[in-house]
Amino acid sequence: MKKRLRRGVVPVLLGAASLLLVAGCGPEDEADTGAAGRPSSAAAGDASTTPEATSPVSPSGSSSRPGSSSLSGAPSSSARPSPSVSAPASASPTRPAWPRVTFARLSFETPPGWTLTRSGEHGACLQPVSRAGLPKVFGCAGIAVLTGSIPGNELSPYEARQPGGWYAATDVQPCPVGGLRADGSLNGITGGSSSPPVESGLRPVGDRKAAYDRWTATCASGYRFSPQAWYLPVSRVLFLDYTGHPETGRVLGSVRFPG
Numbered sequence: 001m002k003k004r005l006r007r008g009v010v011p012v013l014l015g016a017a018s019l020l021l022v023a024g025c026g027p028e029d030e031a032d033t034g035a036a037g038r039p040s041s042a043a044a045g046d047a048s049t050t051p052e053a054t055s056p057v058s059p060s061g062s063s064s065r066p067g068s069s070s071l072s073g074a075p076s077s078s079a080r081p082s083p084s085v086s087a088p089a090s091a092s093p094t095r096p097a098w099p100r101v102t103f104a105r106l107s108f109e110t111p112p113g114w115t116l117t118r119s120g121e122h123g124a125c126l127q128p129v130s131r132a133g134l135p136k137v138f139g140c141a142g143i144a145v146l147t148g149s150i151p152g153n154e155l156s157p158y159e160a161r162q163p164g165g166w167y168a169a170t171d172v173q174p175c176p177v178g179g180l181r182a183d184g185s186l187n188g189i190t191g192g193s194s195s196p197p198v199e200s201g202l203r204p205v206g207d208r209k210a211a212y213d214r215w216t217a218t219c220a221s222g223y224r225f226s227p228q229a230w231y232l233p234v235s236r237v238l239f240l241d242y243t244g245h246p247e248t249g250r251v252l253g254s255v256r257f258p259g
Helices: 009-023 248-253
Strands: 100-103 106-109 114-118 123-128 143-147 189-191 199-205 208-214 217-219 228-232 237-241
Touching (some): 106 248, 199 228
Antiparallel strands (some): 114 123, 143 237, 228 237
């Protein structure tokens, strides 16, 4: 039920409005407001918001929302799904810069002791040079970078929030750790290859926002891991961290876009 304004209140309101017009408002952040200046769902991290808008980053390097801790990625037969990765900024006066590499028209930092292994025109893996014994999924022991026609679940086109979007295969793949069980049978990936994400939203990649998804997966041996994906639909680039690496956040934060 609307209340009527008493006489004498209207002049006060008009005077306050005049002061606001004189003072003016600062420029609005494209990532946090809609076309009419109203807060958009991107500011609240709504997964339905179109990704790859500019993502504000705080001086400490984390996004404007509270971030999550980095992944450890240490293999274990009873490993629990790792927490999601936040993406800190790459440069800091207190730490040395990492060398940069370019792929899919994007440049990003390479952790010390890592290298970019290319597999054709549309795929690459940023991974340690010495990777014997490290968990591997689809032959990648680090961060997969895909572009062009990106395969998703069972080789269908990749989409954000896709069930099993990380599983680009039509057969049973070996577990990231230990391809064979004690009895000689295949220690394959038995769960999570077609399950929906357990977490979705928008996460920063460089100065933009990516469609983020995290799944859980299991092997016949009981080993569990949490594949994570950052998808940039405008740039048509997908970053995949299958098993979790503490370097992933800094790599994503260091991404620079063309232009």
